[in-house]
Amino acid sequence: MAFVYFAKAFGGAYMKSSITQIERRFDIPSSLIGVIDGSFEMGNLLVIAFVSYFGAKLHRPRLIAIGCLIMAVGSFLTAMPHFLQGPYKYETSVSHSRDINTTESILPCLSNHSMTDADETPDLETQTACEKAVGSSMWIYVFLGNMLRGIGETPIMPLGVSYLDDFSREENTPFYLACIHTVGILGPMFGFMLGSFLAKIYVDIGFVDLDSITINHKDSRWVGAWWLGFIVTGTIILLSSIPFWFLPKSLPKQGQEQSQSKSTELAPVGEQENFLPEENQEHDEKEKSVTFQELAKDFIPSLKRLFRNSIFSLMILTYLVAVNGFIGAITFKPKYLEQIYGQSASKAIFLIGTLLSQCNMDCSCSLKHWDPVCSYNGMTYASPCLAGCKISTGTGKETVFHNCTCIEEMLTPGVNQSAVLGQCPRRSDCDRIFKIYMVMSVIGSFISACGGTPGYIVLLRSIQKDLKSLALGMQTLIVRTLGGIPPPIYFGALIDRTCLKWGTKQCGGRGACRLYDANSFRMTFMGLITVLYFLGNILWCGLYVRIVKRQKKLALRNQAKENGQEGTGASNGHANISISKNKEDTDRESTI
Template sequence: MCVCVCLLQMFLAAMGFVYFAKAFQGSYMKSSVTQIERRFDIPSSLIGFIDGSFEIGNLFVIAFVSYFGAKLHRPRLIGAGCLIMAIGSFITAAPHFFQGPYKYETSISHFSASNDTESILPCLTNGSLTHDNEIPTVEIQAGCEKAASSSLWLYVFLGNMLRGVGETPVMPLGLSYLDDFSREENTALYMSLVQTLGIMGPVFGFMLGSFCAKLYVDIGAVDLDTITINYKDSRWVGAWGLGFLLTGGVMLLAGIPFWFFPKSLPKQGETETEKKSNVLEGEQDRFIPDNNKHSTAPNKPASMAVLAKGSGWASKFHLPMFIGIMNLPAVALGIITGGFIMKKFKLNVLGATKICTGTSLLAFSSLLIQYFLQCDNSQVAGLTVSYHGAPQVSYQQNTLISSCNMGCSCSLKHWDPICASNGLTYASPCLAGCQTSTGDGRDMVFHNCTCIGESPLPFANMSSVLGQCPRKSDCDYMFKFYMAVTVIGAFLSACGATPGYIILLRTINPELKSLALGIYILIVRTLGGIPPPIYFGALIDRTCLKWGTKQCGGRGACRIYDSGAFRLVNLDWQKFSIFIHTFPIIAITIQLVNSFILFLSV
């Protein structure tokens, strides 16, 4: 008996580690999306498609694995899934090492200077800078064609899809294995412990993402002193591929223990007499009766019909990727709180349903509060404000031209932001009308900028430095208030996670546990995993004020967004989230009505 208990505890620990590893892997992928978008110069809609490839891979095999996996060796299937996820991470990292040096768009090299002398004029009147209609040279065209034909982002898509395939058996088979061989009163606590360990994964995933994002993509291969941008610049690309090697190694390690667990275990703390008694009691306590008691396996079409009644509400517990690490402790605390309440008060399915309904309503309220929180645009001359500092959001590039830079022959394609002493950001030194520059690399300073001098805004001098100006201080205050609201909402939403799993496991035929969890994942992936990233990515593209330019021409990644329009897109996403939070309440109510009708018919 001690050996069986130890094996169950070891399986619990292994499940906790694999939940941590897959959350670590997934959160790093989320944190690297921006770097991948910039490295391949692709729009947000395509990034959404790449991000959704995880769910696409998951959907390919979820029904098969969930239905037939329970009949096979569940721990070994989980181990195989971990191996596939590790391979997916390694494939995702491959383009980082296959691609040539990263070349970001810039015109700074045209007027770089030494530290002691002034350079040639940034604001040229002879038109020697690259014009919008200039045809790239043969060498540049050849390099562009090679880069375009490689389509190395497909490796990222394939690797992420393989991660989705490998993740499929982890939750339905792992949680059903725990529920089958643990005491009924311990199941909720065990699940909450596993999920809590999983929530710790994003903490390290985001930390790793932040660390790799601050390392230049070609670190070790280029002289960093020649780089004129830093990690805060929208053209910066971090060493995103390095993190995927580490997350893949962690996932490979997490899958090893599952190859050594047995196919089944004796029920925790149960004698043969208790086993027979619990089987009879279990058949009476469940809402959904077993109409095939004399058959050895359930009929699949009938099983699908039974699951269709109660699987919609489960989508509530697909927690979104929270902004920053601040939300993660709240999510962990919420999950463990829900499991503790279930164990402390020994709540049945009805009690779990009440918790789910209450947390859904409270989470709904926190989403409504976020509607009233907003932050103004960064002040960029010609895009979000006029050259005189008046609010003026423009999606037209011709507004970058003003009387102060009209004679400078500036290119409207370049994005080399500089911060002036008047607090405005200008798209390039040329568009700021700067006459001279000193310094080199990141230390360049531009002087005698005519647009600064003509602005009625107060300024110390007519000089500017590389990079965008920081936002106003009230934006920092608003972000802190927004984070407080999201932390509370995260805690409330997470409190209903474990009771939600208990509802699913206690209202279903024991033989359908794995399939039920699989259908839960299927609906979550279908509703929240594939369409939203693509759809909202396309909407985000429509809020772009300034697009980058690829080496051979054509639109690259976005450099700056309209915060007001972006907020409206985020509001649409919140409406979708509210629907996902509200829909389970309706579905649970319908399920309770069905159960009441079933009770009257007995």
Template sequence: FLAALSFSYLSKTFSGTIMKSSITQIERRFDLTSSTVGFIDGSFEMGNLLVIAFVSYFGAKLHRPKVIAVGCFTMALGSLLTAMPHFFMGYYKYETASHTASSDNLTSSINPCFLHQGVNETLLEVSRSGCEKEPSSYMWIYILLGNMLRGIGETPITPLGISYLDDFAKEEDVPVYVACLHTIAMLGPMFGFLMGSLCAKLYVDIGFVDLGSITITPQDSRWVGAWWLGFLISGISSFLAAIPFCFLPKSLKKPDEANNDKTSYNYSPVIMPCIFQSQLIYPFLSDFYTSLKNVLSNRMYFTLLCCSLLQFNSFIGFFTYKPKYMEQQYGQSTSKSNFLIGLTSLPPVSIGIFLGGLIMKKYKMSIIGATKFAFTMSFLAYVVSLLHFFVGCENHVVAGMTVSYEGKPIPYHENAIFSECNSGCKCASNVWDPVCGDNGLTYVSACLAGCTTSVGHGKNTVFHNCSCIEANSSWTGNNSATLGQCPKSEDCSMKFIYYTVIQVISGFCYSLGGTPAYMIMFRCVQPELKSLAVGLYTLIMRVLAGIPAPVYFGALIDKTCLKWGSTSCGQRGACRLYDSNAYRYVYLGLSAVLRGPSYLIGILFYILIKK
């Protein structure tokens, strides 16, 4: 049973991480804003909350392993449903200025500058007619439903799995088994991010499209990786996890020393089962009401709850948009950011959690000791993470958006894409198909750079005679440009290393205090209210942090967008370019502002506990 449960834990954390690592890809593939993606991400918690009460109560009466099996099958179904839209949507058309060029594989020179003359009117009509037929705009609802189904399926694993272990294992073995489960569960996110990284390297329509004709690289903000592949794999792993549970008995032979005096820890992480367990509902409800009042009027528990709520909001929002931050701030590809999160952020955290438990056991910490330890570690992590503000990179240098065509910085709102040097060309202003000039400036498209000839095909196209590069007075070299944005400076890759180091240190410190902090919650309520306290805690964290945090973080991040993409219908697509400085202050600032006050509440908690 332990082996089967461990595998199901692994596959549930694995599929959860696949979702987190595919967020930016889904945003680009379906042309969504960050806040919508945040909402999709939160749908997992919603599914979870829908059924948790019924599962914890009725599940305990039914055949527990079979209920868990049904849960795993539901998770598998959810993952497969999430991947479905890919197969119905047709190929991914990223926006590009040269549609006509790619259709015939001629290496003859195309003139980007006059490409749109005459074809402008027909192109518009064509794209309008193709527009009504485009079903993809609402396909993201399938992802939302799939994620919700996954949330529903995940519900029985923890409460029923742990209560089953608790009922049929020797009492002194239970903590070891639970620790074992959590350690194995930590491998899930690692594999998930590494898998996400692998999928993000592959082009979304791999196997269906000639990869030679694709003009974007994984570093490009229009690149979409094979996001659906991760969901297919996680679906298969959930399906495999379900199989062993079908063959497990309803109950096992109890070990001999399990006498009647064994106090069963009720780990069921929810309140509702307590309500249903009595046939005499009315007297019971009043009793339940008293317990609830007792828990909430416990000042220590209440301050701990507020403190954790702020921490969780900050942490969930931070974690959801972390891959995106690494892409936008340091110019990393989605694939590399996922790989690095899997490799650098998670191992220190799991080691930290484990060590925290060991330290607590070795020094036999009292509640005051545990509070001091958890508070110090968390605060240390907070101070270290404030260093992130100093290791940001400068904005991408994009002519007409962040700098003028002469290369001088311009304010955030004064972007003038058109300039004298490209006035001779008829360019579309809403297309994002960046080229990198030899002078180190990025231009929004080859047409806006004033280029008149191009050589080569696919990723290797080079544009020549670009009038805007000539116009740049300080530049004397070639007047040619290559596809894609210019890379960030050398200085930036150095800062990225500092960023990773800070991340590892603060993650480790934070997680060291994790186990003691979790134990404090058990110790500041009366023993008979333990399970209610844990249930209430989980419920409040999910409703007030898990669901809203990704949404409002996303909404604020959208505010820092400089250039929105456009769909084939000319509607607003996903964001292509953010203002790096504004993004950094919003993302890190919001996270810091949420976490800061939680330490004041922490001090209050410490005073209460001392009393």
């Protein structure tokens, strides 16, 4: 269980870390990325109710193994577009016309051809052929692969946790869950580390000459080797499925296996199940005699029993609000860190660098192009043409632009009028603020994680034993449906509204956003998260009060029962005490 929790978290975290790379590779907006990210919950939604209810009556370990196999297939499918598409072509406005007698290149600002926006828009037939050639719909493979991951992950939590809780001592279950979640927490850490490493490797490594690439990993057009990580995560998930194929359908209750004979320990799995405690044997025989139609008939009444439990319903609502904030935050956190802390975030300076002016009026520059250069005055221009640059020297990442007339306007005569590829460095205080932000994130994550295991225990102890798998499944269904699918979509749509510069697709039309208004981005992103978490904490307080009240009522009821038995005769005193204790245990499990 710990291994599979690590594997699924590893794959999920890598998917989150690759969101920006996928957005750039397929030239799609953040709102569509939100739909792709939400496909995981869509897949989960398709099967969670049936898996949670009927899966509890079937061979739970094998269902988990099948789920892991489906998750691995989904990861491999997600990586497939890389092998079906051609090489990645990023947009650039630099067309070199090199003088054969010199090492200098003539830039578009001195070219005679026009680069107006109208000339760049292809006709419908050309655009259709172009889109077919570059495979503009390949993101559908990512959508389907992520959906398969959601379907495959469905049985792990409800069936795995209920299987563990059924056969372990009640006092040991919290410890086992803590161990599983502790190992599982390592999954996101390794997932984001892998994402960070592969983001610095060019997407077409091994297929193109890297010396010809004019951008680096800090450029907003850069796409890392996102596909390679899905092959790695798919392999890990596939390995995690192997042990579950060999686990039995049922196990002896922990602590009772010592009463079995040594021959039982050496017996095959099928024979071992015949040596279960009498209570479990009767339960299994009853399960075998129940038909599928009878199980289906009991499904609706079981749901009614479940949602009549006020503690369960309130927990679902609380989780729902909290998960909305968490999913929105984790989906776009890499983009937030990149946009807020990874570059100069001044909207005013950027706008100056892109409003046509007298210095570049003769250059016929296009406002659609995004090929940023940094001048020695600290200003980022959207392209060398808008900077008024006449010539360039060097090749690839070492290209330097000279005689930039727009830079001359901002400086005193005689000062360096050159520019280099890429955006200007971020403000000097960004590093210090970033460290503070990360420290606060770690503290917040630690506090939030402290409630993970207690939350599971409260949920498990608040419902009847036969409803545990169904309760965990319905919790996953509702929380992932309303808390997993909508947040990436509405977070992405609101983030798109803060875009300052949109990229241009190879076939024309609006592509992925290249630069955001940092202030608007921060207020939108952090504002949404703060509101959702604040509301979630209020609901947690209400849930705590409700649990305390129920515990007090239960304590008074038990005390009244004990007082009512004080007058019984000594001859049957021991029997009454035993009956009372058994009834208390039954009441506690069914009503707490």
